[in-house]
Amino acid sequence: MSNNVKIKSRKADIDDTKYSMDTHIIYGKDVSDKWDYSHHVTAPISSSTTFRLDSVERGAQGFTQFAHTEEFGEHAPIFIYDRLGEPNKDMLEENLAYVEKGEMAVSFSSGMAAISGVLGILTVAGDEIISHNTLYGCTISLLKNWYPRYNIKWNPIDLTIPENIFNALTEKTRVVYFETPSNPNLDIIDIAAVRKIVDQINKSRGDKNKVYIVIDNTFSTPYCQRPIEFGADFVVHSLTKGIGGFGTDMGGAVIGKKKFRDILHLIRKDFGGVLSAKNAWSILTYGLPSLALRQKQQIKTAMQIAEFLNSNSKVEFVNYPGLPNFRGYETARKQMVDFSGNFAPGALIYFVIKGNTPAESKDNGRKFMDYVADNAYTMTLAVSLGHTRTLVEHPASMTHSVVPPEELANRGIDAGGIRIAIGLENPDDLLLDLDEALKSI
Amino acid sequence: MGFSTDAIHAGQIPDPTTGAVITPIYQTSTYAQDALGVNKGYEYGRTHNLTREALEKNIAALEKGKYGIAFASGLAAIQSILGLVKSGDHIIATENVYGGTYRLMELIFKDYGLEFSWVDTSNVVKIRKAVRPNTKLIYIETPTNPMLRLTDLRTVKGICKKYDLISVVDNTFMTPYFQKPLLFGIDVVLHSTTKYINGHSDVIGGIVITNNPKIHERIRYLQNAIGAVPSPFDCWLTLRATKTLAVRMKQHNENAKRIAKFLSENPKVKKVIYPGLRNHPHYSLAKRQMSGYGGMITADFGDLKSAKKVLNRVKVFTLGESLGGVESLISHPASMTHASIPKREREKLGITEGLIRFSVGIEDVEDLIADIEHALK
Numbered sequence: 001m002s003n004n005v006k007i008k009s010r011k012a013d014i015d016d017t018k019y020s021m022d023t024h025i026i027y028g029k030d031v032s033d034k035w036d037y038s039h040h041v042t043a044p045i046s047s048s049t050t051f052r053l054d055s056v057e058r059g060a061q062g063f064t065q066f067a068h069t070e071e072f073g074e075h076a077p078i079f080i081y082d083r084l085g086e087p088n089k090d091m092l093e094e095n096l097a098y099v100e101k102g103e104m105a106v107s108f109s110s111g112m113a114a115i116s117g118v119l120g121i122l123t124v125a126g127d128e129i130i131s132h133n134t135l136y137g138c139t140i141s142l143l144k145n146w147y148p149r150y151n152i153k154w155n156p157i158d159l160t161i162p163e164n165i166f167n168a169l170t171e172k173t174r175v176v177y178f179e180t181p182s183n184p185n186l187d188i189i190d191i192a193a194v195r196k197i198v199d200q201i202n203k204s205r206g207d208k209n210k211v212y213i214v215i216d217n218t219f220s221t222p223y224c225q226r227p228i229e230f231g232a233d234f235v236v237h238s239l240t241k242g243i244g245g246f247g248t249d250m251g252g253a254v255i256g257k258k259k260f261r262d263i264l265h266l267i268r269k270d271f272g273g274v275l276s277a278k279n280a281w282s283i284l285t286y287g288l289p290s291l292a293l294r295q296k297q298q299i300k301t302a303m304q305i306a307e308f309l310n311s312n313s314k315v316e317f318v319n320y321p322g323l324p325n326f327r328g329y330e331t332a333r334k335q336m337v338d339f340s341g342n343f344a345p346g347a348l349i350y351f352v353i354k355g356n357t358p359a360e361s362k363d364n365g366r367k368f369m370d371y372v373a374d375n376a377y378t379m380t381l382a383v384s385l386g387h388t389r390t391l392v393e394h395p396a397s398m399t400h401s402v403v404p405p406e407e408l409a410n411r412g413i414d415a416g417g418i419r420i421a422i423g424l425e426n427p428d429d430l431l432l433d434l435d436e437a438l439k440s441i
Numbered sequence: 442m443g444f445s446t447d448a449i450h451a452g453q454i455p456d457p458t459t460g461a462v463i464t465p466i467y468q469t470s471t472y473a474q475d476a477l478g479v480n481k482g483y484e485y486g487r488t489h490n491l492t493r494e495a496l497e498k499n500i501a502a503l504e505k506g507k508y509g510i511a512f513a514s515g516l517a518a519i520q521s522i523l524g525l526v527k528s529g530d531h532i533i534a535t536e537n538v539y540g541g542t543y544r545l546m547e548l549i550f551k552d553y554g555l556e557f558s559w560v561d562t563s564n565v566v567k568i569r570k571a572v573r574p575n576t577k578l579i580y581i582e583t584p585t586n587p588m589l590r591l592t593d594l595r596t597v598k599g600i601c602k603k604y605d606l607i608s609v610v611d612n613t614f615m616t617p618y619f620q621k622p623l624l625f626g627i628d629v630v631l632h633s634t635t636k637y638i639n640g641h642s643d644v645i646g647g648i649v650i651t652n653n654p655k656i657h658e659r660i661r662y663l664q665n666a667i668g669a670v671p672s673p674f675d676c677w678l679t680l681r682a683t684k685t686l687a688v689r690m691k692q693h694n695e696n697a698k699r700i701a702k703f704l705s706e707n708p709k710v711k712k713v714i715y716p717g718l719r720n721h722p723h724y725s726l727a728k729r730q731m732s733g734y735g736g737m738i739t740a741d742f743g744d745l746k747s748a749k750k751v752l753n754r755v756k757v758f759t760l761g762e763s764l765g766g767v768e769s770l771i772s773h774p775a776s777m778t779h780a781s782i783p784k785r786e787r788e789k790l791g792i793t794e795g796l797i798r799f800s801v802g803i804e805d806v807e808d809l810i811a812d813i814e815h816a817l818k
Binding site for chain 1: 455456459460461462463464465466467468469471472473481483490492545598673674677
């Protein structure tokens, strides 16, 4: 094969829009201006840090065109250097954009690199970020420990009441940031309601001081919720979780409008949080194509587990979007829907074990988790989620350890709260281990 | 092109669709076909794989061969060689070859009607005497494993020409960096790429190289029909390793020369076998057909007890099978690599209980010498 051979791609003439999302994420885009892997049923693993340039002129063209879509159009079929872009990442990005109903996606080396990437392009010194009270611990750490250095102010509020935005808003507000469901307590935030309020605010603002909505959709995965459909400007993901799905590879992504692709490429290039091609390949080859099947199974199991916990006398309360008695149930029903429109309440459960005092409740939680660590076959005491294995963790001392004990209540976290991320085990086996663990208290 | 240039460039053109300088890992089991019977020359992963092709071309170039056919292991490569002969045919093979080669031939393929003569091929008279009317192939290891005896490749070529035999050389110990059998007129070279060629003890692989189109066609057919193909990822790792083969071999050689000298001077060592030592019986042949002496040393410590002491006391050398890795390995042929050879046969070959095989790595040689010195105290 030489560069001049025009390969006829099998699917070039097929209109892929008439097919369902489940199918699309298996096929993705194997032909573009930059690559043609229609011939390889599975794409090759890109393993080159650098790319041959035909001539100095073409090299210069590549550098000039990179991240300059406006001047040169989207078609810049020149790969230069892995950190700027290579086929595996690009293929993954095409699929992620499609599945999240966004115009484009830019991948990053981790979920945190994606979050700091999108917040990095939306804010400058002096700006403010409004967020929900409860967030993933490292996101809190980013906003609380690092952004003051750059004079970017963090303003956490209760976004389950979207109107609270009006009170927190200042001229300097640039971003409304949240997770729904939130990590770890699964607060549900009404995306459409936030959109409405932000639209109202933006009416009197120009392009330069507009407020953007950024949603971390890691807990739901695009299978359960596509926030852009409800008005999010940007979706961020830790691809390490439900999308990657097997617990083998780190990754992150930002999905949003096309006009932000260039600047996201630039921040990725200069800050360097670039996704490894090999990780992109596994997420593209194993993670996304099996997302729908895995999520379907995990939701089914999560529902069973949540109901079991909900009716167990040792459990104080259970937060799971699929339980009708959960405070976010109605909003969840509206916005957490699968590719076919069915209610898809996700694979995470948060619960608290009873105790006469908060200290006793915390102690019981610890006993439960220690029992799991020592005796459970189907549950593993470990951080992360969206794995094939069910993972149990204690947010107050693990994922959210950045939050000091006296701050926990403000961040919506119970001292004895337990987070379960459902895996692909047989649900009966999980129930068996859970039952034994609860009986041990 | 020079060796190092070929190692870095041969077979590795930038990926046609993206320009990627390093060959991608073509991790696909099947290929989309344009129409029934119309494809781009790639149909199925066992038959064709682009990463594997790149590796085959690369190592073939290093051996000065036209064709390379890669396998899942060195033994899979050797098995394919046996597909060049038929039931009733006779093979002359070097005695004291790698134990696995002996096992494959004597304990498995003998049952399929192949005849084997185990001959000291370092002696041309003995080879000639072993030729029978049904002899079809001569299988050579030079230097041998673990006795490091050498066979004169020019002589073998002459005999093969006279009797119309196929000559095969296992070049695992020397690698093409120090010895290129095809240049001596040998028909087929093979490798356990697991050893020096990959060199990092993280891949199992093998390869067959030839200039003969007929042999290539047959081995290629067998590669697909038998199916012992290497994975694309293993090919990619091996391709990465050939790029440093020259620098690694230089260091293996330097270190081994120093250690062989050290062992020769130690009174506790009964005998040291290394082709680079003047007292090696084939020293002048080594100088003639090899451009270095490699990283393998065999030494006799007298008895099992003394050998065990060394094997158990070394700290930098790791007790383990295999060889050719960047890390130094030490092994006991009688109970490890050559255990499949009956004791009587073993002793006839000189593989005594006191024998230790050193695969000298590329660590600082002072550390390696100190390690052995300490073990001998």
